Amino acid sequence: MKFSAVSQSLSRWAGSARTFYAAVALIFLWSLSGPYFHYNDTWQLIINTSTTIITFLMVFLIQNTQNRDNDILHIKIDELLRVSKDAQNAVLSLDGLDRKELEKLRKEYRSIGATGSVTLNSSCGEAVDDAVPNKTDLNQA
Numbered sequence: 001m002k003f004s005a006v007s008q009s010l011s012r013w014a015g016s017a018r019t020f021y022a023a024v025a026l027i028f029l030w031s032l033s034g035p036y037f038h039y040n041d042t043w044q045l046i047i048n049t050s051t052t053i054i055t056f057l058m059v060f061l062i063q064n065t066q067n068r069d070n071d072i073l074h075i076k077i078d079e080l081l082r083v084s085k086d087a088q089n090a091v092l093s094l095d096g097l098d099r100k101e102l103e104k105l106r107k108e109y110r111s112i113g114a115t116g117s118v119t120l121n122s123s124c125g126e127a128v129d130d131a132v133p134n135k136t137d138l139n140q141a
Contacts, residue, residue, distance in 0.1 A: 007064040014061065 013019055030047055037043040081087040094102065 004068065007061055010061055011065045
């Protein structure tokens with residue numbers, strides 16, 4: 001069985017309310033057993049070791065699930081950009097840009113939001129020099 005399939009199944013199971021309640025019940029039972037074991041080191045070691053192992057494994061499970069969800073989200077956004085008549089094809093290939101180039105694009109898009117006009121000229125693709133129509137232009141059309 002592929003890791004991604006196992007990861008998805010475990011993720012659904014681990015994120016369920018039933019699993020949460022089972023974990024709470026196990027912790028409750030462990031705490032109730034404290035007086036029986038006189039709160040000794042072995043009693044404490046059981047919960048510490050168990051939670052450490054579970055946390056260690058969950059890190060990989062969560063990262064795998066987040067990577068998959070992130071890839072799905074990017075594909076969906078890319079498809080929306082692809083079919084949008086006014087979208088810039090340049091933003092479909094942002095994966096290869098470094099941090100400074102991405103920050104430059106973010107500033108340009110903030111500027112677009114503030115001014116309402118598009119004047120992107122980035123190293124990631126085509127330069128576009130259009131004006132975004134405002135409400136009065138749309139009403140006149």
